[in-house]
Amino acid sequence: MVPVVDMSGYASPGGRAAIARQVARAAQDIGFFTITGHGVPAALIEDMRAVSKAFFGLPAAQKATAHRRHPDHNRGFFPYGEVALAKSTGHATPPDRKEVFSMGLQRPPEDVDPSNPDAAIHFAPNYWPEGFPRMQEVWARYFDELLALADRLMRVFALALDLPEDFFVKRIDHSPSSLAAVDYFETSHAAQEQQLRAGAHTDYGTLTILLSENKPGGLQVRTRAGEWIDVLTVPDAFVINIGDLMQRWTNDKWLSNLHRVANPPADASGNSRRLSIVFFHNANFDALIECIPSCLDDGTAKYPPILAGEHRLEKFRRANRVS
Numbered sequence: 001m002v003p004v005v006d007m008s009g010y011a012s013p014g015g016r017a018a019i020a021r022q023v024a025r026a027a028q029d030i031g032f033f034t035i036t037g038h039g040v041p042a043a044l045i046e047d048m049r050a051v052s053k054a055f056f057g058l059p060a061a062q063k064a065t066a067h068r069r070h071p072d073h074n075r076g077f078f079p080y081g082e083v084a085l086a087k088s089t090g091h092a093t094p095p096d097r098k099e100v101f102s103m104g105l106q107r108p109p110e111d112v113d114p115s116n117p118d119a120a121i122h123f124a125p126n127y128w129p130e131g132f133p134r135m136q137e138v139w140a141r142y143f144d145e146l147l148a149l150a151d152r153l154m155r156v157f158a159l160a161l162d163l164p165e166d167f168f169v170k171r172i173d174h175s176p177s178s179l180a181a182v183d184y185f186e187t188s189h190a191a192q193e194q195q196l197r198a199g200a201h202t203d204y205g206t207l208t209i210l211l212s213e214n215k216p217g218g219l220q221v222r223t224r225a226g227e228w229i230d231v232l233t234v235p236d237a238f239v240i241n242i243g244d245l246m247q248r249w250t251n252d253k254w255l256s257n258l259h260r261v262a263n264p265p266a267d268a269s270g271n272s273r274r275l276s277i278v279f280f281h282n283a284n285f286d287a288l289i290e291c292i293p294s295c296l297d298d299g300t301a302k303y304p305p306i307l308a309g310e311h312r313l314e315k316f317r318r319a320n321r322v323s
Contacts, residue, residue: 002030002221002231002239008037010152020159027160027250031242031257032221034234035153040145042236045211048142051135052181053275055101058129065130066101074178074316076127077101080185086199088319089258094195097187097263102180103139109174122176122285122309143179143279146209150177150281153207153240161250162294171287172206176309177280184217184261184274191263197274198261203243204315205282205308210239215274217264221257228260244311245283248303251295285309 005022009015026033055063060079068076078100086093108114108123128136151172158167184197197217212219212233219231219239231239247256264272283289290305 002032002034004034004036004234006037007035016156016159020156023156024160027242027254030223031255034237034239036237038149038238040149044142044145047138048277051138052277055135056099056183062129062131066127072121073124074102075104075124083320084199085201085319088201088315093199094192096199097197099183100180102178104176104178106140112174119285146279147177150207171283174284175282176285177282180278182276186273196260196263200258200260202256202258203241203280204312205243205280206245207243207281208241209279211277213274216268216272217262219259220262221259245289245308248289249292251291251302253295282312283308
């Protein structure tokens with residue numbers, strides 16, 4: 001079972017310490033937990049859901065006006081056939097059964113030189129559908145709220161790892177994080193062999209913040225015993241999972257766990273369309289990810305140092321070039 005952590009006590013030092021203890025257990029045991037009391041306005045969440053559903057309901061030609069412009073850019077519309085997440089872990093599968101829209105920061109951070117090719121690839125322009133201006137406004141507000149929530153969670157992570165609370169601050173202050181909406185559409189076509197709504201994968205960054213729905217054909221996570229279990233959505237809550245960079249930073253003490261989105265059962269027709277809104281938080285593209293001191297238990301680091309941007313780009317390229 002995925003544990004539930006109430007963040008309503010975050011404002012006090014004692015509250016943050018209690019939250020950190022719960023997060024540490026979840027991060028080690030399964031790499032997933034659900035948060036309540038997160039502070040994101042309910043009205044904004046509903047606006048985000050409504051405008052995202054409206055986007056996926058647009059005519060195909062109108063959605064196509066926001067199609068991504070470059071194969072390395074995680075921006076814009078990804079129609080069915082362009083993403084196969086299991087490929088990011090080295091497993092060849094058919095495309096995932098979904099459509100995706102993604103955005104990043106509205107403009108590069110002040111301390112990032114957009115003319116630097118190593119930086120520019122992580123801070124590409126956003127692309128928006130023609131004739132649907134409200135989408136950009138709502139998405140920008142939601143992005144800012146989720147980035148602030150991720151910053152709070154990273155402070156909790158530091159406390160959970162016996163580090164100074166601000167340990168990660170300078171490592172995430174020009175983060176190339178991204179926000180995506182995923183439409184797991186209904187279809188009468190049978191799945192191909194090994195084809196899922198989203199193939200088994202791990203997330204690439206520090207943490208992921210998921211807003212989803214309890215519909216047939218949902219999120220599943222693999223336990224340490226190798227069993228796939230359903231992750232149900234708690235009302236007014238987010239599901240959080242640990243990403244690859246945190247697993248590397250913690251020397252495998254924390255788990256970036258395999259997860260997938262299953263196909264709905266055959267008798268769920270008419271009730272299985274599912275919208276997921278996902279915030280992928282990352283470390284700075286130029287942050288060096290190496291074992292943090294509190295996790296170097298026997299003096300041996302399990303991973304060589306790597307730049308966060310290099311890791312993200314490698315896995316993104318695997319998953320989003322499916323031809």
